[in-house]
Amino acid sequence: MQTTGGGELDFDVLIIGGGPAGLSAALQLGRSLRSVLVCDNDEPRNGPAAEAHGYLTRDGIPPGELRRLGREEVAKYGGEFRDTKVTDVSRDDDDGFTSTLDSGERVTSRKVVLATGVRDDLPDTDGFEEFWGSGVHHCPYCHGYEVRGEPLGVMVTDQHTVDYAKLIYNLSEDLVVFTDGQDVFDDESRSVFVERGIKIEDEPITALNGSDGELESVSLADGRNVARHALFYPPPMEQHSEIPERLGLEVNQAGLVDATRSQRGIGFTSVEGLFIAGDASSGSPPSIPSAVADGYAVGATVNGELSTEDFEGGWQ
Ligand SMILES: Cc1cc2nc3c(=O)[nH]c(=O)nc-3n(C[C@H](O)[C@H](O)[C@H](O)COP(=O)(O)OP(=O)(O)OC[C@H]3O[C@@H](n4cnc5c(N)ncnc54)[C@H](O)[C@@H]3O)c2cc1C
Numbered sequence: 663m664q665t666t667g668g669g670e671l672d673f674d675v676l677i678i679g680g681g682p683a684g685l686s687a688a689l690q691l692g693r694s695l696r697s698v699l700v701c702d703n704d705e706p707r708n709g710p711a712a713e714a715h716g717y718l719t720r721d722g723i724p725p726g727e728l729r730r731l732g733r734e735e736v737a738k739y740g741g742e743f744r745d746t747k748v749t750d751v752s753r754d755d756d757d758g759f760t761s762t763l764d765s766g767e768r769v770t771s772r773k774v775v776l777a778t779g780v781r782d783d784l785p786d787t788d789g790f791e792e793f794w795g796s797g798v799h800h801c802p803y804c805h806g807y808e809v810r811g812e813p814l815g816v817m818v819t820d821q822h823t824v825d826y827a828k829l830i831y832n833l834s835e836d837l838v839v840f841t842d843g844q845d846v847f848d849d850e851s852r853s854v855f856v857e858r859g860i861k862i863e864d865e866p867i868t869a870l871n872g873s874d875g876e877l878e879s880v881s882l883a884d885g886r887n888v889a890r891h892a893l894f895y896p897p898p899m900e901q902h903s904e905i906p907e908r909l910g911l912e913v914n915q916a917g918l919v920d921a922t923r924s925q926r927g928i929g930f931t932s933v934e935g936l937f938i939a940g941d942a943s944s945g946s947p948p949s950i951p952s953a954v955a956d957g958y959a960v961g962a963t964v965n966g967e968l969s970t971e972d973f974e975g976g977w978q
Pocket of ligand 1: 678679680681682683684701702703704705706707708709710711713714715716717746747748749777778779780782794795800801804805902903905939940941942947948949950951953
């Protein structure tokens with residue numbers, strides 16, 4: 663890192679977001695002797711969950727511990743950190759970027775990697791947010807095994823989630839499908855579930871009940887309580903940060919930025935010098951192993967771009 667006039671910090675690469683994607687990109691760039699600053703305002707997507715599953719050699723690790731270990735590795739290669747929000751990024755005339763941090767500092771960098779993640783747009787049903795990450799789960803691969811064989815529920819509120827419900831059936835035959843008052847099934851698709859002993863509840867959900875993070879039942883509009891130990895639901899996602907849209911990046915119907923891939927690498931956006939990695943990008947299925955893999959590849963891509971520029975003529 664160099665300090666320029668006026669209290670500005672100068673790095674090869676600014677990484678916005680210090681989750682699995684951002685830290686993985688930082689590791690590759692640090693190991694390539696690039697100066698890297700990672701800024702993170704500590705709002706990880708999986709923050710509500712006590713454990714993270716499915717990441718080989720780290721299965722069951724608390725999300726905060728994974729990040730702590732990641733930072734430790736990045737720091738070994740000179741990576742620096744600021745626990746702060748990046749509030750603005752603008753492209754400079756000389757092809758670099760100037761970014762403003764909530765701490766008041768300004769950062770100039772040759773490249774910027776957005777690893778800002780997504781937010782889950784949860785229904786405002788009573789108890790939903792309280793049990794999110796403990797009794798209500800979005801991903802059967804992340805938290806399904808832990809509740810296998812238990813009385814489970816799955817919210818199927820549109821056509822896209824019908825196949826998702828089949829994944830939950832594989833975890834427990836005591837499964838109730840909740841449509842939350844939505845008209846999702848015709849007679850034929852309903853019978854596919856009913857024939858397998860899966861109950862379908864069409865009443866709107868009014869509340870989720872339990873204590874100490876343990877889900878106990880789902881209340882329905884007609885006054886009944888259906889006992890369930892866990893509920894699965896994949897909510898719509900939206901960009902965590904407003905920076906991608908502010909920089910003119912298009913967000914697709916799924917709420918993700920379409921990153922492009924070329925012979926030169928992956929994670930390119932429509933803005934020259936600006937890259938995207940992890941959940942925020944359509945190129946990375948939403949999980950920790952995918953975010954780490956994507957961050958690794960985007961880090962290598964950015965290093966390749968910097969090397970190409972240093973030789974001015976591009977790759978031969
Ligand atoms: C409840 C829950 C449990 C999950 N459990 C698992 C699991 O067990 N296994 C698994 O593989 N996946 C799990 N996931 C998915 C996993 O959390 C994500 O796929 C993964 O965290 C994506 O990593 P990321 O680095 O792209 O984003 P994130 O981990 O969300 O990190 C993005 C970071 O960017 C920061 N940020 C955003 N904007 C700014 C800004 N302007 N300035 C500074 N910082 C900013 C945020 O604060 C955040 O720390 C779970 C998800 C949820 C919702």
